[in-house]
Amino acid sequence: MTANFDAFFKDIEGKLGANAVNRAEETLVRYGENTMPGGDRRPAGVVYPKSTADVQAIVRSANAHRVPLYPVSTGNNIGLGSRSASTAGQVIVDLGRDMNRIVEINDRLAYAVVEPGVTYQAMHDELVRRGNHLMVDVTSGPPQGGMIGNALDKGAGYTPYFDHFGFACGMEVVLGNGEVLRTGDGSLDHDTLVNWHTSKYSFGPILDGLFTQSNYGIVTRMGIWLMPRPPAVQSFHFTFPDDDDLEEVIELCRPLKLSNFVPTLFRVANDLYLCASEGESPEAKSGKALSRDARIALRNKFGLGAWNISGAFYGASEAAIAPMIQRVRDHFCKSGKASYIDHNAAQAVPAFQVAINAFSGKPSLGELGLLKWRPGGGNIWFTPGTPMDGKIANEFQKLGRKIFEDHGLDYTVMNVCGPRFARGLHVITFNRQDEDECRRADACYRAMAAEVAKRGVFVGRAPLDYHDMHFAQTMPAFRQACSGIKQALDPNGIIAPGRYGIA
Amino acid sequence: MQTHFSEAQLRDPALVEAKGIIETCVHYGFCTNTCPTYVLTRDENESPRGRIDLIREMLEAGGAPKPATVAHLDSCLSCLSCMTTCAVKVDYVHLIDRARVHIERHYRRDMMDRGLRALLAFVLPRPRLFALMMRAGRMAKPFAPLLGARLGAMLAMIPARTAPDILGSQVFPAEGAKRHRVALLAGCAQQALNGDINAATIRLLRRHGCEVVIAPGAGCCGSLTLHMGREDDARRAARANVAAWRDAGALDAVIVNASGCGTTVKDYGHLLGDADAKCIGALTRDVSEFLLGIGFAPPTPLPPYRVAYHDPCSMQHGQHVIEQPRALLRAAGFEVVDVPERHFCCGSAGTYNLLQPAMAAQLGARKAGHIASTDPDIVATANIGCMTQIAHHLGCPVVHIVELLDWASGGPRPPALAGVSLREPQLQTTTAPAADAGFW
Numbered sequence: 001m002t003a004n005f006d007a008f009f010k011d012i013e014g015k016l017g018a019n020a021v022n023r024a025e026e027t028l029v030r031y032g033e034n035t036m037p038g039g040d041r042r043p044a045g046v047v048y049p050k051s052t053a054d055v056q057a058i059v060r061s062a063n064a065h066r067v068p069l070y071p072v073s074t075g076n077n078i079g080l081g082s083r084s085a086s087t088a089g090q091v092i093v094d095l096g097r098d099m100n101r102i103v104e105i106n107d108r109l110a111y112a113v114v115e116p117g118v119t120y121q122a123m124h125d126e127l128v129r130r131g132n133h134l135m136v137d138v139t140s141g142p143p144q145g146g147m148i149g150n151a152l153d154k155g156a157g158y159t160p161y162f163d164h165f166g167f168a169c170g171m172e173v174v175l176g177n178g179e180v181l182r183t184g185d186g187s188l189d190h191d192t193l194v195n196w197h198t199s200k201y202s203f204g205p206i207l208d209g210l211f212t213q214s215n216y217g218i219v220t221r222m223g224i225w226l227m228p229r230p231p232a233v234q235s236f237h238f239t240f241p242d243d244d245d246l247e248e249v250i251e252l253c254r255p256l257k258l259s260n261f262v263p264t265l266f267r268v269a270n271d272l273y274l275c276a277s278e279g280e281s282p283e284a285k286s287g288k289a290l291s292r293d294a295r296i297a298l299r300n301k302f303g304l305g306a307w308n309i310s311g312a313f314y315g316a317s318e319a320a321i322a323p324m325i326q327r328v329r330d331h332f333c334k335s336g337k338a339s340y341i342d343h344n345a346a347q348a349v350p351a352f353q354v355a356i357n358a359f360s361g362k363p364s365l366g367e368l369g370l371l372k373w374r375p376g377g378g379n380i381w382f383t384p385g386t387p388m389d390g391k392i393a394n395e396f397q398k399l400g401r402k403i404f405e406d407h408g409l410d411y412t413v414m415n416v417c418g419p420r421f422a423r424g425l426h427v428i429t430f431n432r433q434d435e436d437e438c439r440r441a442d443a444c445y446r447a448m449a450a451e452v453a454k455r456g457v458f459v460g461r462a463p464l465d466y467h468d469m470h471f472a473q474t475m476p477a478f479r480q481a482c483s484g485i486k487q488a489l490d491p492n493g494i495i496a497p498g499r500y501g502i503a
Numbered sequence: 504m505q506t507h508f509s510e511a512q513l514r515d516p517a518l519v520e521a522k523g524i525i526e527t528c529v530h531y532g533f534c535t536n537t538c539p540t541y542v543l544t545r546d547e548n549e550s551p552r553g554r555i556d557l558i559r560e561m562l563e564a565g566g567a568p569k570p571a572t573v574a575h576l577d578s579c580l581s582c583l584s585c586m587t588t589c590a591v592k593v594d595y596v597h598l599i600d601r602a603r604v605h606i607e608r609h610y611r612r613d614m615m616d617r618g619l620r621a622l623l624a625f626v627l628p629r630p631r632l633f634a635l636m637m638r639a640g641r642m643a644k645p646f647a648p649l650l651g652a653r654l655g656a657m658l659a660m661i662p663a664r665t666a667p668d669i670l671g672s673q674v675f676p677a678e679g680a681k682r683h684r685v686a687l688l689a690g691c692a693q694q695a696l697n698g699d700i701n702a703a704t705i706r707l708l709r710r711h712g713c714e715v716v717i718a719p720g721a722g723c724c725g726s727l728t729l730h731m732g733r734e735d736d737a738r739r740a741a742r743a744n745v746a747a748w749r750d751a752g753a754l755d756a757v758i759v760n761a762s763g764c765g766t767t768v769k770d771y772g773h774l775l776g777d778a779d780a781k782c783i784g785a786l787t788r789d790v791s792e793f794l795l796g797i798g799f800a801p802p803t804p805l806p807p808y809r810v811a812y813h814d815p816c817s818m819q820h821g822q823h824v825i826e827q828p829r830a831l832l833r834a835a836g837f838e839v840v841d842v843p844e845r846h847f848c849c850g851s852a853g854t855y856n857l858l859q860p861a862m863a864a865q866l867g868a869r870k871a872g873h874i875a876s877t878d879p880d881i882v883a884t885a886n887i888g889c890m891t892q893i894a895h896h897l898g899c900p901v902v903h904i905v906e907l908l909d910w911a912s913g914g915p916r917p918p919a920l921a922g923v924s925l926r927e928p929q930l931q932t933t934t935a936p937a938a939d940a941g942f943w
Binding site for chain 2 (some may be wrong): 022024026027029033035048074076078082085094097119120121125126127129144195222227228229230231232313315320334365369370371372375376377424432433477
């Protein structure tokens with residue numbers, strides 16, 4: 001049976017109103033835009049539900065007319081796909097326009113329940129309005145990014161509540177067959193659900209994970225745990241002068257995280273990751289990676305090192321935190337290579353202020369400047385990881401740097417370090433209007449993916465262009481399991497076919 | 504974004520600038536999330552990147568623009584929220600101004616629209632005439648429903664209380680030792696609507712050792728006409744101000760207390776392109792920037808009344824002056840509360856609430872709701888347009904921060920708060936955490 005789009009849109013207009021459907025030319029063009037090398041993906045239309053019941057109506061109609069849907073919350077995952085569907089011709093379900101209510105904030109138990117359009121900025125504003133006793137863990141990405149979209153794509157921040165999926169609790173999901181599923185304690189067949197958003201692990205299998213980086217359902221509400229706002233946040237920062245100092249840095253960070261002495265994750269950013277936020281590449285038109293001299297000049301200009309480490313403590317007061325910072329300072333400075341930058345001095349450095357904002361649960365725009373490092377609007381993120389072993393991390397650093405440079409691109413990376421694992425956020429910015437640069441960016445991504453896979457390393461979040469490629473890197477049993485689940489929950493395959501490779 | 508201007512077109516420096524701006528836009532789309540008209544309509548042509556595309560098409564084609572294009576560009580607030588959010592820093596303000604000039608020169612609006620715009624452009628920069636027109640307008644208020652949506656909305660915006668006080672050129676001596684010499688932009692529409700703001704500003708500056716000059720020949724900054732596409736009128740006003748302040752003797756600063764005007768005066772270098780204009784632009788400070796710079800520490804701060812501070816767009820997006828007003832209000836003793844969704848425009852936007860009343864009303868009501876949700880004792884801001892718009896939608900007085908700072912440092916209670924009963928402030932506890940907060 002082929003898709004009958006006209007019948008679908010007519011049905012939705014009839015059920016949800018004419019304002020719930022948008023097929024204007026400019027809308028189709030813009031919703032298809034993304035920053036990938038592979039080109040835009042024009043959708044067949046955009047629909048705007050106002051409620052879970054509306055989402056059910058859309059999913060049921062899509063099943064009836066065999067129309068593929070692609071749900072987006074706020075569409076801010078720039079570098080991973082924006083609002084673009086997996087393939088052209090899908091119908092965007094824009095949840096963010098009207099489903100943007102903060103359903104509940106429980107100040108005593110410190111959680112919120114949100115719809116997909118609730119942004120980090122909106123949550124922050126509301127928490128401040130309520131007295132600023134709680135804070136939400138934010139990303140260092142767009143303040144207008146959606147909390148549910150980020151958690152479902154396994155996005156993260158930097159505070160002790162950094163793991164956005166891990167700190168989500170209790171979902172409401174419209175499955176591919178139009179049924180509504182409540183996860184966790186919400187699965188109790190009862191009107192009053194006391195522990196839906198306070199207990200993750202009660203009876204039965206934990207189904208929540210099925211809805212991350214997948215296409216098995218449309219999440220329409222979610223509980224998110226919030227952190228009590230500490231009276232004082234004090235950051236600390238170190239710079240190291242040489243590229244190969246990463247080995248020492250990782251060895252220094254690991255024990256501080258294994259014991260959880262430092263409550264935040266460590267941001268270990270290379271020179272270009274921080275410098276790129278502050279300007280444009282002086283050699284963007286050279287067709288080559290930035291020269292070493294230019295890179296060092298930039299470092300000197302901004303007072304940064306080859307590696308730049310940021311973390312923070314929380315406490316009752318600055319005085320209460322000071323001894324802990326002193327211990328970290330002694331620990332990092334023992335080899336003599338680290339330079340220390342304190343909280344007050346760091347506030348004057350925009351690149352460090354981004355880190356301070358993130359540790360403080362304040363959405364900020366500073367890091368978006370990375371996207372203007374090269375002109376032309378091309379941007380993809382490559383997100384492998386390394387164990388927190390200095391030698392291995394440094395080997396990956398050398399490998400990645402060489403691959404970037406071989407493709408004439410600038411090695412731009414931040415390792416976000418936990419106790420055992422660091423996620424390497426590699427930014428590939430390129431001129432999307434330049435065919436050669438597009439080709440090199442694409443080749444660079446593929447080479448990186450292939451080389452790290454050879455060494456037993458997989459990626460995390462993935463750009464839209466590479467979902468199929470990464471899915472093909474998985475073992476056959478994984479692929480069969482994903483397909484089987486898809487068949488069970490969305491037998492007609494109408495939700496985001498192709499997303500993360502799952503058809 | 505790629506452009507296709509002809510060689511002949513690119514002999515016009517204004518189009519060369521527009522081309523450069525357009526080409527920096529790469530359609531990331533961050534701007535759409537913070538654009539008030541896009542958020543309310545979800546119409547791509549009501550978003551900054553949509554408008555940039557429309558402007559490109561209009562300027563490339565030359566001549567009379569399409570009516571639909573004009574409508575989408577007219578509905579832009581020029582709030583510049585998009586510029587704050589834009590990752591690649593597209594210089595949208597100069598592009599939309601260029602587009603408005605093109606429309607003004609090449610598009611024939613209907614008679615009503617033309618008449619209304621001509622009236623606003625003539626009346627608003629002339630405070631005495633504006634005050635007179637407001638008096639006449641008040642008498643016409645009962646007939647508002649008969650006058651159509653736009654004129655009716657315009658009459659409705661006339662505040663119940665105005666306090667016109669139009670200053671002539673003069674010099675106000677510093678109290679005590681003279682430490683600074685500043686020129687004050689007395690403004691135009693603000694003087695007709697609310698003379699209390701200049702009075703408080705002058706008292707405050709004098710109290711802080713400033714000689715305050717109202718320079719002969721200075722008047723409207725040109726902002727209102729510039730954003731209506733009347734570039735020549737705006738340039739005339741700007742030239743007059745530059746000449747007035749250049750001839751006023753040595754100045755430490757040109758002080759502006761209406762942030763919409765401040766954004767324009769700071770940008771005189773771009774508008775006029777000469778050295779004098781650039782010099783005046785560089786010398787210009789919002790009154791809050793200047794006060795914080797010279798030190799503001801009232802000897803006996805006021806009780807910690809809860810002040811909801813609304814960031815005018817021209818202040819936060821145009822001038823990036825965000826922390827200074829808050830720091831001053833705190834120094835004055837107030838508890839400052841942020842308003843949710845502070846990046847959003849209140850709908851005032853110069854003449855926007857007069858020319859686009861429907862969208863402005865939606866934004867005004869939204870802003871008023873957010874402000875009310877903070878449960879403030881006092882609502883304060885830093886731009887006369889926002890004060891008028893918010894007071895209209897909130898139904899209670901809105902004061903300028905200088906009125907509060909003046910009050911806190913020995914001046915009178917703001918006249919707009921006369922008769923307003925303020926709650927006894929709660930004692931602040933800075934060390935003990937709230938009952939349900941974490942254990943630290």
